[in-house]
Amino acid sequence: MCGLGVPVLLGVSRKSFIGAVTGRDVEDRLPGSLALIAPAWSAGVDIIRVHDVPQTCDTITMLEAAWGSL
Numbered sequence: 001m002c003g004l005g006v007p008v009l010l011g012v013s014r015k016s017f018i019g020a021v022t023g024r025d026v027e028d029r030l031p032g033s034l035a036l037i038a039p040a041w042s043a044g045v046d047i048i049r050v051h052d053v054p055q056t057c058d059t060i061t062m063l064e065a066a067w068g069s070l
Helices: 016-022 030-043 053-067
Strands: none
Touching: 016 030, 030 053
């Protein structure tokens, strides 16, 4: 979808499907959310909607440090 030339928004933060996969309650779904944000960022998603802003910013900062800015 990122190659279509239109902005792409991702909103997976704390979603129920993360709970269905991990068995975690909503307040414990941050690791699952971050795990989905990493490949989305790598694929070029333009906007990432999140609940946990500082943790997501740290994750993206570390991805950029490890892989470079995409």
